Amino acid sequence: MNRILSGLQNTFVRIILTLSLVAIAFLLSAVFGYGNSFQAQAEPLTPEATQYQVNSKDSPFRENEQEKVNLLFQENKQPQTASKSTQEIGEAISKPAKTVKQNIESAAGNVREKLNLDQPLYPGTES
Structure with missing residues (x-):
């Protein structure tokens, strides 16, 4: 009976240690945040790639959205x-x-x- 209880205790200790190590690994990966840090920050090199950028001069999306924004700004520019x-x-x-x-x-x-x-101030107090 003692062998069975000590075997179960050893198994529970191993399970608890394993789960705590896994939890620590997840917490460390969340703390150091390997999520968006590898996102590309370079400018596009081809003309086709610049068309997909919303804020670029050559983007087909810029004209419509920028015109809408400009109109909204002009409408709301005057204080009420x-x-x-x-x-x-x-x-x-x-x-x-x-x-x-x-x-x-x-x-x-x-x-x-x-x-x-x-x-x-009295001149004698000045240093």
Whole structure:
């Protein structure tokens, strides 16, 4: 009976070690990322290959898509005026920030006045 139990324990230990080594190998391959690092980064050398590039000058796809993009840009280039309710909401949101800014500026003015920060430095303290 002891032989059977020790044999099962040895088998379980081997299985656990094997699975953990496989898991470590997968994690290391994911960490070092061998996925897209081998993608070609060279410019095409033949005229046929340049036609398949979307951003190239000779591409047949560029004209249609680029014209659409240019038209959308021209249409949306002019800024639109906000509606009255949007302007009211914007003013309501910015009003607390303006008052906080004014309070901070007045507090900074009081500190500057009380500490005489506007006075020139005494020449003897300069190094």
